[in-house]
Amino acid sequence: MPLSFKKNLPHLLVLIGFVVISLAYFSPVLQGKQIFQSDIMHYTGMAQQQKDFNSQTGQETYWTNSAFGGMPTYQLGAKYPHNYIKKLDLTLRFLPRPADYLFIYFLSFYILLLVLKVDYKLAALGALAFGFSTYLIIILGVGHNSKAHAIAYMPLVLSGIILTFRKKYIFGFLLTTVALGLEICANHFQMTYYLMLLVIVLGIAYLIDAYKKKLLPHFFRSLGILVVAAILSVALNATNVLATQEYVKESTRGKSELTINPDGSPREITSGLSRDYITEYSYGILETFNLYIPRFLGGGSGEDVGKDSEMYKFFTGIGASPIEALNETKNTPTYWGNQTIVEAPAYVGAVVLFLFVFALFLVKGRLKWWLVGGSLVSLILSYGDSEPFAFITNFFIDYVPLYNKFRAVSSIQVILELCIPVLAIFGLSRLFNQFEKDEDKLRALKYSAIITGGIALIFLLFKSSLGFMGVDFVGGNDGYYRQAYGQFGEAFVEALREDRKSFFAQDTLRTLVLVLLSAGTIFMFLRKKLSETLVIVVFAALLVFDLVGVDRRYVNSDNFVSALKVKKPYQANAADKEILKDKGHFRVLDFSSEGSRAPARAAYFHNSLNGYHAAKLKRFDELYDFHIARNNMNVLNMLNTKYIIAEEEGQVFPYTNEDANGNAWFINDLENVGSANAEIKALDSLNTAVKAVTTSELLSTKQYIVDSTATIKLTEYKPNYLKYNTSNPNEGFAVFSEMFYDQGWQAYLDGQEVSHQRVNYVLRGMVIPSGEHTIEFKFEPQVVKTGSSIALASSILFGILVLGGFFVAFKKRTNESA
Template sequence: MKQLQKHYPHLLAIIGFIVISLVYFYPIIQGKKIYQSDIAKYTGMAKEQIDFRAENHTEPYWTNSSFGGMPTYQAGANYPNDYIGMLDNAIRFLPRPADYLFLYFLGFYVLMLVFRVDPLKAFFGALAFGLSTYLIVILGVGHNAKAHAIGYMPFVVAGFILVFRKRYLLGGILTMLAVALEITANHFQMTYYLLLLLIVMGFFFVYQLYKEKNLKSLPKILGTFAVGIILAVGVNATSLMATKEYTDFSTRGKSELTFNTDGTKKEANIAMDRSYITEYSYGIVESLNLFAPRLFGGGNNEKLTEDSHVYNFMLNYGASPEEAHQLTDNYAVTYWGDQPQVAAPAYIGAVVFFLFVLALYHDERKIKYAFLAGAIFSLLLSWGKNLSILTDFFIDYVPMYDKFRAVSSIQVLLELCVPVLAIMGLQSFFTNDENRWKSLWKTSATTLGIIVLLFLCKGMFHFVGEIDSQLIEALKQHPDKSFGPQFIEALKDDRRDLYSADLLRSGFLITITFGALYLYIKNKLAANTAVILVGVFMVCDLFFVDKNYLSNDGQQFRSAQEVAVPYQPTQADSLILQDTTNYRVYEVAGGIYSPRSSYFHKSIGGYSAVMPRRFKEVYEYQIQKSIADLGSIIDPKTLSITKSLSVLNAFNIKYLIVGTEKGDIPIVNPFYNGNAWFVKDVYFEKSSDDEIKVLGQIDSKYVAVTQDRNWSKLGKPRKYLTDSLATIKLDLYKPNHLIYTSNSAGDGFAVFSEIYYKNGWKATIDGKESAIFRVDYTLRGMQIPKGKHTIEFKFEPQVVKTGSTIVLFSSIIMLLVIIGGVYFDRKRIQNSSS
């Protein structure tokens, strides 16, 4: 009974998290599902593997429906012996996206318990963390893996702190499980950022050990971490090994090309272009929207009301109310920050900010400096190109930093550290009565002083966004040439109003929070009443801001069927699907960044942040250029292709989907090469630069190009004798299993319109293994002896087999460690109580 009473508050907190998670996304209770744009795109490109899994009850580990072909390692592949994944599913038992919201709450609550925060304050702190605007918005757009990884961050930090507190068994087990679950989330950018935070915090803890003259405990601490991390990595071995293998093949690997598409020299020392890495950099002053959400206009899709300057400007200009609404909604972009586009501001809450400052003044625990350092570190790196001296150093010298883009997202560390400090401040205010009033008025003076200063500095801001020039260009069609500039002036007035309104809003929230704590000091409010009031202010503040960017309306939540089947076939798709042969489709309007066509066809488009690097380069350097002027290759009368495009032909693109005034139409490419073909010549080039340049000059139907380093492996002359009767055709297609039949009078060299991937694909000719060569920069080539032969390709990745074995043994050892740890910890407690 005593144990039940002891854990009763925690049980209530967990039940509260479940209820709030479900109520927050209440349409899921009605059977609806959240429509997430990124997940719809993922569904498009993953359709082939999902269908294969359902039909064959096994994983293909390869798909041909996107980018011409790629492994599914970063596209939702399921691996054998994934027991940690089963644990993850058990924790996230609620329907999506309530499962991620619950995970946010639970993780932060556990971290607060490590700080010995009482359940009530920990409960409100967890709600404030989980409702941080950025964390909610990523659920709306479908950044599920990111949300997943963020949800486990507090667990990892909690275990980390416990180990440094010398709670080796409990801390070690928590760290081990938390790191394992963090890796399972499969968002390595977030996990990498978490590692950076732990390094920053590690310096603090080691310094504390040094001050306490207790460095002798460091080997035991490091040993505990080593065991936990090794096992955490072990139970995720398959995923990690497969990702490591695929990374160099993907856009996160370093390119062998030394020039850009425009001919300029490429940076050779980083995985991705510096401009691409730092494209989303937080503005230095823009960071102030952490405590005043629309200081820089909010998000790109912010909606103005009928009281806005833009709306009234349109009415005064003679527009009808409907026209005024339409133009305001379509053109009145209020965001004027430094980033290309923003779904919502990274708002952590005015009350959270107030309590954060309170912690700096009032909390006497030195650990606050570790979290403060983590927050500042995160903020500085989020500025990206706006603080290039620091960002360039990390890109050039810090391992793996150049493999991640959107540097502004490192602010997730700040969004963890600041709420931790806020709840530390709230807790210390009620437990430490020394200098309580002094800390409170200093906090109020600091936070309200910032608000007042920003009001005074309002005239220093120009309220002009990068989008404004585009808006003026779009509005040039209006007969009155002054219309565009006047519209922008009205829009700037609305931005000024948002700036002032949100400063007043934050100032009001800070004032009433101060009032509640002041009344507690004066014994006008009981402690729990004051905590509840502050907690309600804090949560309601975030709740109402969040609802501006993620609502429960019909746009965001739809029927389960609509979410499961996000794309409907167009007339063009239906016509193409009548062709039951094996071919690829290129949807011109979407390029390679549209996964819609992948849902219905084998496509060269798709949706992935880690698409095959060589294919992307072929697209950008050759395909994109070759079809830049569609009018030159398509007869407008017959709607037929009049010019052979060698690179398109090599990718077996039989159909192009082209947009017209009458809608999308399919155009047959009569020049496509088919699934495989014999070539007459093989050109050998010295470098990747030469290979990709020549690729646009050859006729891929008759000539293949490769690099000199393959010459010794080929051991054959450059020219091959082919006859008009030589054939090679595809007899069986599965994404991971292809069978061809060839027949030729002489030895030949065949090119297969399949993406070359050196790991996992095995080829046999009449059952005897044969070498596969990379040709045409991305495709497969093989030497085929004369006569009739059966050629078979199978994708059987060794990395999955090896990784699954490691996972099995690591899982067994992890289970034994947990059982042993629980046993010895209970024994320790019994001994200490006797």
């Protein structure tokens, strides 16, 4: 057996193990089933039109009319030319979803620990600790795939950075470029932004260490190399980055021109999201203990409390049959924290946190401080508007660039979920280090056992006396349940509180037992009763039992369904079938209860005003809040809303709006109202069929003669192409019932490019000369052309650098062996 193969065999076996474990956890994929993810169901509805277009034409459309009246597909899985970093990503994710993401969790973290010079057996253990962290599994269950994707590559990016700082300049540069390229390719810029915050903490720790050791030249050389790697990784993703940068300004993440709310009250002026929206999902201070005790605050917003619960007794007590009572208890609102809704606790693990605290007493140096620093920054920022840390979040929103572009601040905890397992595994590494003094190890064991075990013991013994800490088992929605259940309301809430207490006690005892077993294992090793290998095996068993046991409460085989249900999650109802008989070009608004539960359902079948996306076009979102949600028919008419799906006595039907303005029309009056506020308010009572308002500097108030013979007709339609024929004996002004987006839509009059302007806050308008003409709108985003060229050039350059890097390494090795 060649020496190199024998040396790498353990790593190959570990990787095979990761494949087996990933498939074992998501074993239904081996039966051809797929995981049902609510967010992916919404995505499927949103992206169906562009998928259909691609399958019919073999081309990619970068615009869809299926949702929100129309929007770019940049954040809907658009595929770009020369996106070779994406091809590499797809190669790495060769397993069926979501086992592919779990495998990348493992692989990426394993490489990080190897780079940190941890033994491969401990590195494999650490990979399990990271990959099975409950939050990382939960996001796969609900369909936050791009978030999971970005998190998975975080450790790999850190690996490249650390290699560079270790003077492995060539391979550090190459790995950083590839890893960061893959990270950006995941297309979840919020997670990438949080990774950047951790890298800044890491950089500060390395800078201080370099200053102390008089190695500042090396530090800045490494920094320079990493900057070049970052630039190249962005260039490999140029199209996606440039398109996102362009789109974000026009999306809900950009600055609004409005200074008023729909009710007329002053609006918060911000260059990004509103403060309330950013901090809606703020982690509670008390919720911190969820990282250590999974159902400290009751678990998720809907837990299955089972037959032995007080809730079961409550329902059977008020007359429910045993089957009915069991069904009612499957979605019990046991969570009693501050957040609006929680799928599951962000549990890091009792075993992992015990080892983390153990490491705090053994591990020294810059590694410890950037990991602890990153964890603290992550935790404090996750508190959002929770006192006493709200001022820190406010500072970041007001002064830290781009921070106000992201919501759900609690998700920044992914950073501590990365840092804590790294330091935990280093604690074990130090335990096995023969140069560490046994008395130091015993001291670390004593303190960590007292701290972690003591916290669990106090909670367990004094759970009824911790009201001063806020441990009262009272949820924010309990008042609602009292009213909802009428005369039984008080009994319902009391049963709910008892089940919360039961969860609290069960999981606190569980954590205490795991801590004692972990501490006992280390103690036995120090007393020479257990070997190093056996300790690793025991901790692997404890970790898997701990984390997988909690993970499977929330993501298990019940989440899997037939592949057909995932690929086609929506079935046409009676209203859809009736509407689909109409082969014209129009829009649909779904006001049914089914549409409310599945907001992207209408987009799956029709060009709709509904949809589901975190970054829709800002102006449409504002128009919806001001007018569509209030059923302003003049606005619905100008959007060519021909059908409204309504519901009566549980039956859906399509209401036909005979007054819809059509695809385009000539108007009598155009008024420049001067401001965005005035423009959106004017739509309150505007007869959009005969008048339009604008704020465009290129248009002035003017009246037009609309002859009875004047016509404008849509003759050809594709998502990215519209063709109209017009006939008008006079010069006219036409309004088109299409979203205005000048970063790609080009207008042509008889084949010659002409300008068009925004009217009625969201639509396109154009002056059309007298006579007969052909009008065309083509979506030709320059950003895709520019980005693709940059991506191609960057890929070629990186390929040359890879070959050069391996040549230099080969030459160096040859010289050393000569």
